Amino acid sequence: MKSALSVFFGIAALLLGFLTAADVIQTQESDIWGGVEADLTKISTRNDILTLRFKIRNTGNDSQRVEFYFKDCYIIDPTNQKKYFPLKDSEGQYIAGPKEKDWEGGRYKFRIDSGSSSGFWVKFPVPTENPEEIDIHIPGFFPFEEVPLN
Amino acid sequence: MRVKTILCLLTISTLLFWSSTFSCLNALDEEEITIPPEAHQKAIEALKALGPERGSLKLTYKVLTIEGITKGLTARSENIQAALKDLGAEETETDYRIELPGDIIFDFDKWDIREDAEKTLTKVGEVISAYEHPVIIIGHTDSKGSESYNLELSKKRAESVKQWLIDQAGIDSKRIETIGRGENEPVAPNTNPDGSDNPEGRQKNRRVEIIIRKK
Numbered sequence: 001m002k003s004a005l006s007v008f009f010g011i012a013a014l015l016l017g018f019l020t021a022a023d024v025i026q027t028q029e030s031d032i033w034g035g036v037e038a039d040l041t042k043i044s045t046r047n048d049i050l051t052l053r054f055k056i057r058n059t060g061n062d063s064q065r066v067e068f069y070f071k072d073c074y075i076i077d078p079t080n081q082k083k084y085f086p087l088k089d090s091e092g093q094y095i096a097g098p099k100e101k102d103w104e105g106g107r108y109k110f111r112i113d114s115g116s117s118s119g120f121w122v123k124f125p126v127p128t129e130n131p132e133e134i135d136i137h138i139p140g141f142f143p144f145e146e147v148p149l150n
Numbered sequence: 151m152r153v154k155t156i157l158c159l160l161t162i163s164t165l166l167f168w169s170s171t172f173s174c175l176n177a178l179d180e181e182e183i184t185i186p187p188e189a190h191q192k193a194i195e196a197l198k199a200l201g202p203e204r205g206s207l208k209l210t211y212k213v214l215t216i217e218g219i220t221k222g223l224t225a226r227s228e229n230i231q232a233a234l235k236d237l238g239a240e241e242t243e244t245d246y247r248i249e250l251p252g253d254i255i256f257d258f259d260k261w262d263i264r265e266d267a268e269k270t271l272t273k274v275g276e277v278i279s280a281y282e283h284p285v286i287i288i289g290h291t292d293s294k295g296s297e298s299y300n301l302e303l304s305k306k307r308a309e310s311v312k313q314w315l316i317d318q319a320g321i322d323s324k325r326i327e328t329i330g331r332g333e334n335e336p337v338a339p340n341t342n343p344d345g346s347d348n349p350e351g352r353q354k355n356r357r358v359e360i361i362i363r364k365k
Binding site for chain 2: 125
């Protein structure tokens with residue numbers, strides 16, 4: 001009886017820990033919007049295209065207007081010292097979203113109320129040398145460093 | 151034996167319940183981020199267009215030797231900060247945004263720059279000169295008059311500000327893009343809820359927005 005219960009609680013604790021910790025690869029605070037944090041929630045690669053998904057959360061007490069241009073996002077391959085920019089379509093629009101305006105290839109600009117969140121995504125080229133880690137720069141947030149690609 | 155079996159079944163059903171609960175919560179979060187299905191195909195075409203280096207830039211580092219100009223740089227920076235403060239500029243990581251009341255810059259229904267506006271525009275010119283990156287000037291109007299007329303007026307006003315900055319502040323014309331938004335982006339109501347005129351709201355809507363990119 002005791003051993004069965006021990007097994008039960010052990011497995012339950014492991015599974016709950018795994019499930020609640022899932023889906024956030026790295027979190028960075030904003031360096032300009034108080035209480036705002038960005039979670040890197042998913043990295044996927046297909047056809048040499050890297051798709052990054054983020055969730056911006058407002059943990060502060062005040063509503064915040066979060067705003068940046070997708071053209072100012074970039075990733076760095078620190079091993080090979082190269083910088084890559086978001087992919088852009090034939091009309092000059094960055095393949096990213098959601099966009100509040102199409103200016104300069106696309107702008108993310110949304111008000112996030114206290115306790116709320118909002119997501120965005122960006123497509124980059126996979127760095128040519130296939131590094132194991134990259135750094136990700138999103139304007140208004142501290143860099144996401146040493147993010148594993150594999 | 152029976153007790154052990156019941157316990158095992160209880161364990162399995164509990165785990166299944168919690169895992170499905172958390173899956174639902176995660177699915178709700180993922181629903182917030184929707185990537186259009188055509189995005190991947192566009193990305194494939196974009197990647198092809200970049201060539202083998204995929205648009206990468208090699209990072210290089212340059213060491214600058216600065217001798218004897220530190221004081222000058224500090225003084226210049228302080229002047230720019232003072233100008234930004236006077237202009238009521240809003241700063242983001244990537245740009246400065248200045249909103250100039252239309253009534254200061256232009257007479258009613260006109261697009262020539264008023265003489266009174268030159269002091270304000272001189273400060274705008276100083277800030278723009280401190281950076282090398284693009285500038286966007288956006289003209290806005292209130293809703294009095296036809297939409298097409300207001301659109302044209304706002305474009306002319308943005309162009310006037312641009313021309314002033316080129317002629318008087320020596321700004322390179324290639325840096326400046328002008329846009330007319332007419333009455334389409336009000337920041338205040340043009341009319342009251344009962345339909346009557348709202349002069350104060352309309353005054354706020356008559357404005358010129360200047361976005362100065364920092365990088």
